[in-house]
Amino acid sequence: MNGTRHRTKSSSRPSGRSATSVPLPARRRLIVGLLAGAATGGAARAQPASGAAGGFPNRPLRLVVSFPPGGASDTSARLIAARLGQRLGQPVVAENRPGATGNIATTAVVRGPADGYQLLLGASFLTVNPWLYKSAGYEPIRDLAPLGRPIYKRVVLVGRPDLPALATLLEQARRTNAPIRVASPGAGTLSHFAGELLRLRTGAPMIHVPYRGSVAALTDLAGQQVDLMFDAVASATPMIKGGRVKAVAVPEVARNPQLPEVPTLAELGVPDIVVRAWDAMFAPAATPPEVLEILRAHLEAVLAMPDVAAELRARGLEVGEPTSPQAFVALLRSETELWRRTAEAAGITAD
Numbered sequence: 366m367n368g369t370r371h372r373t374k375s376s377s378r379p380s381g382r383s384a385t386s387v388p389l390p391a392r393r394r395l396i397v398g399l400l401a402g403a404a405t406g407g408a409a410r411a412q413p414a415s416g417a418a419g420g421f422p423n424r425p426l427r428l429v430v431s432f433p434p435g436g437a438s439d440t441s442a443r444l445i446a447a448r449l450g451q452r453l454g455q456p457v458v459a460e461n462r463p464g465a466t467g468n469i470a471t472t473a474v475v476r477g478p479a480d481g482y483q484l485l486l487g488a489s490f491l492t493v494n495p496w497l498y499k500s501a502g503y504e505p506i507r508d509l510a511p512l513g514r515p516i517y518k519r520v521v522l523v524g525r526p527d528l529p530a531l532a533t534l535l536e537q538a539r540r541t542n543a544p545i546r547v548a549s550p551g552a553g554t555l556s557h558f559a560g561e562l563l564r565l566r567t568g569a570p571m572i573h574v575p576y577r578g579s580v581a582a583l584t585d586l587a588g589q590q591v592d593l594m595f596d597a598v599a600s601a602t603p604m605i606k607g608g609r610v611k612a613v614a615v616p617e618v619a620r621n622p623q624l625p626e627v628p629t630l631a632e633l634g635v636p637d638i639v640v641r642a643w644d645a646m647f648a649p650a651a652t653p654p655e656v657l658e659i660l661r662a663h664l665e666a667v668l669a670m671p672d673v674a675a676e677l678r679a680r681g682l683e684v685g686e687p688t689s690p691q692a693f694v695a696l697l698r699s700e701t702e703l704w705r706r707t708a709e710a711a712g713i714t715a716d
Contacts, residue, residue, distance in 0.1 A: 421481055421656050425456040428646070430486045431470035433463040437599050437680045438644050441516060442486045444676055445646070448667040453659075459486075466490050466553045468501055475503040479651035481660060485509065488644045489555050492700035496708040497553045506701070510650045510657055511693040513664040514685040515643035516677060519598040519621050520559065522613045522630070523605065525589045531613055531633050534592070535569040544570040548582040548591040551575050553713070558704050559595040559616065559640045561711040566635055586610050597642060598623055599681020616640040623681070643685070645693070661690070 428446045432438040443459045450457040462470040467490040474485040491505040503509075528534060538545050547560040552575040564571040574591050576582035579600045585591050587609040598621065604610045605624075612627045616638045620629060630638050646664060648657060665687065667673060674684050688696075708714070 421659060422453050422455040424482065425458055426450070426453070426482050426484060428457050428459045428484045428486055429470045429474050430459050430461045431463060431467040431488060431490070432461065432486070434461050437518065437597070437682060438486065438488065441644065441677055441680060441682055444673065445664075445667055448670065448673060449663055452663040452666060457484075466494060466497065466551070468494060468498060471505075471509075472502050474647070475508045475649060477649065479649035479653075481648060481652050481656035483649075484512070484660070485647045486644060487647050489642045489700065490553075492697055493553065493555060493558055493704045493708075495701060496705045497713065499714070506694060506697055508650050509647040510652060511690050511697075512646040512648055512657070512660050513668055514688045515645045515693070515696075516668075517683045517685055518642040518644070518681065519615070519617070519623065519683065520555075520595055520640050520642055521598050521601050521605075521615050521621070521624060521627065522563075522593060522595050523583075523586060523601050523610045524593050524613045525586055525591070526609060526611055527589065528592065528611050528613065531635070535567050538569040538571070542570055544572040545593060546574050546591040547571050548574045548576060548586055548594040550579045550582055550596070551577060555640065555642050556595040558707055558713070559638070560593070561713060562638055562640070562707050563593075563595075563630075563635070565707065565710055566638055583610060595640065597681065602681070644682075 426449075428442060430439055430442045432442075439459075439461065446457040446459045462473060464470075467488060471485060471487060471491070471494075474483055477483045487505070487509065491509070494501050495504060524531075524534075529537075534545060537543070547563070549556040549560060551557070552573070556579075557573060557575065560571065560573060574582075574585075576585070579596055582591070582594055583596065583601065583604055586594050587604060593613065595616070601610065601612070602623070605612045612624055614630045614633050614635075615621045615624060615627055616630050618629070618631075618639055621627065630636070648660060668684050669687075677684060
């Protein structure tokens with residue numbers, strides 16, 4: 366039940382007295398109490414008891430958002446924070462701290478108190494930054510504890526409106542040695558890394574053209590000043606539907622239901638490229654286990670709400686399947702290794 370916290374009191378027999386020695390009115394109250402406890406026991410187990418972890422939470426929580434205000438990640442963070450606050454019985458206040466490809470927000474949480482009151486809305490940059498910034502000051506797998514399943518932002522490879530078939534474009538670039546201009550929302554972003562992975566997989570000459578955000582990059586793509594770009598489906602779809610940019614392929618194992626007519630890269634002869642951005646909530650790794658358990662249980666309940674999933678889908682986001690913290694850490698390790706190899710092969714560094 367949203368916003369409701371349950372206290373469960375255990376009853377014990379008074380020392381030196383049998384159950385039948387309890388006065389009749391008290392026995393009646395005891396029986397009624399036991400019956401009520403049996404009736405509500407399932408509900409009490411469905412969410413952590415408020416008395417656990419020293420009454421956590423007993424004051425507002427802060428969710429540090431690593432993105433600027435107004436985007437899909439920010440609005441979804443505020444939606445989830447509001448619902449999480451209702452369940453916890455304390456406000457969860459979202460605070461935007463963008464910059465340095467997520468390092469500012471992440472460092473603030475990692476270096477802050479590990480008491481469960483300061484959380485991070487991180488993203489797939491956590492699998493990139495360890496290799497991009499040698500002096501980031503944190504290691505995500507060591508310093509952060511995932512609280513819930515990822516919220517995915519599907520990606521699409523888009524091209525200028527007059528772009529030929531991808532195979533033709535790649536063949537022309539190899540033959541003429543004229544590099545394909547691949548835009549990104551900024552150096553070190555997942556879009557940048559995906560473009561470098563495309564270059565490494567195809568062997569075609571490409572040049573990275575970084576921008577300050579997706580809007581500027583998409584605008585130049587529509588103006589034919591660059592050739593390709595990996596972008597989130599949510600931000601690219603309006604320009605795809607308007608015919609201003611061309612949807613070339615999706616970097617997925619299967620076609621995207623939102624763009625069912627767009628082939629996968631593997632269908633176009635470029636296998637082994639799967640790129641899916643994600644957001645997720647984290648706490649400092651040193652947070653007490655009982656506090657992590659409370660946060661995970663309530664966050665899972667929020668992400669399982671049908672109306673929350675529907676609102677996220679409307680923003681181009683998709684709630685992942687339920688997963689254990691251990692499975693999420695395995696995902697982090699796998700993606701971190703992929704982008705480490707990509708960074709080393711492409712010579713990408715920000716320090």
